[in-house]
Amino acid sequence: MRWIRLSGLISFLVMAAVLLVFWFLFIDIFIERRIEKTGTSIVGAKVDLDKADLTLFPLGLTLTGLQVTNPDEPMRNIFEVGRISFLVDGVNIIRKKYIIEDMAVEGVRINTGRKRSGAVGRPEKKKEAPEDEAIKLLTFELPNIKEALRKKDLQSIEIIEATQKQIAADRTRFEREIKELPNEKKIEDYEKRIEKIKRSRGIGGILGGTSELLAVKNEIEGDLKRISALKDELSSKATDYRGRVKAAAAAPQDDVRKILDKYSLSTEGLSNLGSLFIGGRIREWVAEGLRWRQKLDLIVAPEGKEKGLEVQKTLRGRGVDVQFREYAPLPDFLIRRAAITLSIPAGDFSGLATNVTGDQDILGSPMRIRLSGERLKGLSSALLEGEINRVAPESPRDLVNFAIRQYRLHDFMLSDNKYVPISIKEALADFNVRAEIRGTSLKADIGSNIRSAAINAVSKEEQNAILDTIAAALSNVKAFSFNAKAAGTIDDFKLNISSDLDAVLNRAAGGVLKERMLAFESMLTAEIHGQTEGPLKEMNKDFKGLMDVNAVVKERFDDLNRVLAEATRGALPELPF
């Protein structure tokens, strides 16, 4: 017993008990802070939690009063959750596997107010949508041509100058090389030598002339070889430059077209006036959806993993966790089934989210969500279905399907452009959204039917007849529909919108706008052609110079060939046999 200290064992047990009590007293606060901190970093705005309550037997957690701030409107919450409760698989938690079989998410409310701002950092600056820029044109304030022709937008000058520089460089090189080729004097010299050989008489003269003729022939052939190589190179360059000069000459017109497209001023654009007003809002919806997908990706996207041995990098000074193959693989985090109850003023929605995990490749099933509500106040039915599929991480696929029937719109801002803001005071609306993202490619279809509408559209520009006409035409609309197709990549997509508002607005203001578009196009064309005229002239001058060099080389080649033919034909007397 000399080496054993019994009092030490008691001290150890007491210390362990004190630590456990301490842990149990403060673990709730620790969890609360952790959820708030992680949530805030994911959302980009404050996430608040009233209370977290951990129970040990059975192991579970209940969260009450979760508020998630809308990053774009820090005084509002995107949603609030009254209560989230779930049990965790206790054995797996020791293996750092957080497996939740059933979760109840109750009392979800969306777009609620906040007492204090939930802003974190500076809000992102909202970019002006192309539709907003195009609406400017309706004000009769033509966009400043100089501003429209910012240097980076005007590619024609760059193309012309680059082509001109290359042609000029080649022209100089060929002119230098041509000086080293046999010139007219040398060709004349060859002719004289051949003439002299022709005049040679007597056996001695003929024999001497033969060897002299052979020498001349060899010299001419050598020269021809050099000229031929240069001629071939020049000819290929000339063909190439001919095409490029043609393309460069057409570049100013391409610039005109691009700028007109940017301002949606194509002829199709003019017959699509309604889309100008709706487009901004739809673009916002698509962008908002993509932003939320990005946030969801932080939860469901798998980390970089390889088969077999796998190294997960952590912070410096903490080493790396090497992961090995698991005999019965389980995701690190999984909510197998979450029952959701959503309350909006119209009534309650219920739904289910399944397989929420960042390890779908291990689980083998995608995350799915389904929320629906029927016979609600001011709304016939609503359905949201979504699937986030990362089962094969290299080919992610997301789907969303959203449908609302007979939704009573009230004071809905359809377009908040600063010229003719349009709001729907009252209306009944059906909405359909179907979107799919495969990898980075986006395809979305958004459609709506709006009827029994009371639209409020007022021109903000004083004494602007066209805007007044548009506002009046819009205010008289009682029903309309639109369909938008978004296609492209998630970073750069194009919206193609069709609406029966187009016909209404075209009837009201189409003619005047067409005239205006033509005036703008003609000014733009004149300005671009003015700016490119000088460089085009320079380019054409150099190209002509190069063609002249080409002609000279061709002429020398022909002359030498003629002299060579002369040398081999009739310079010496024919032999009798």
Next chain:
Amino acid sequence: MIRTVAKVLVVLNSENERPSQISLAVCFALIAGLTPFFNLHNLLVFLLVLVLRVNLSSFLLALSVFSLIAYALDPLFHLIGLKVLTAEGLRGLWTTLYNNTFFRLSNFYNSIVLGSLIFSLVLFAPLFFALNYGIKKYRRHILTWMKNTPLARAVSGSKLYEYYMSYARLRSRL
């Protein structure tokens, strides 16, 4: 800290404390100090430190020293741990341990945890014997020499020292 250092000096100079009690305390501190603190194996180390009659002051002082050294040695621990964890021949063993709940809890699959544990376990026995040897040598030569210096003799022969020692003996019985 100064109090702990003083206590260690007292223990070092005390004939009642066996050298192995001090050496073992330092060796336990080697493991607890060099490896990341909140790990399962350190619970066992603390249990042993409290249950076995090792010198607690030496343990605490050495723990502070080794914890400081650990920061500088982290890159080395990481290299050792990663090399061992990714060794082809040991993959079967690690895979088996990884699938065992108890070992999963031990964080053995972290490069710094395993690297520092291997490092400290390899040093454990040599350090224990080296310290034992060193303490014995210190007590036999340096301590005896110091006790025989005129200053030490003068202090230990004084009345004040006699009263202080009597008080210390009485207090230790409380």
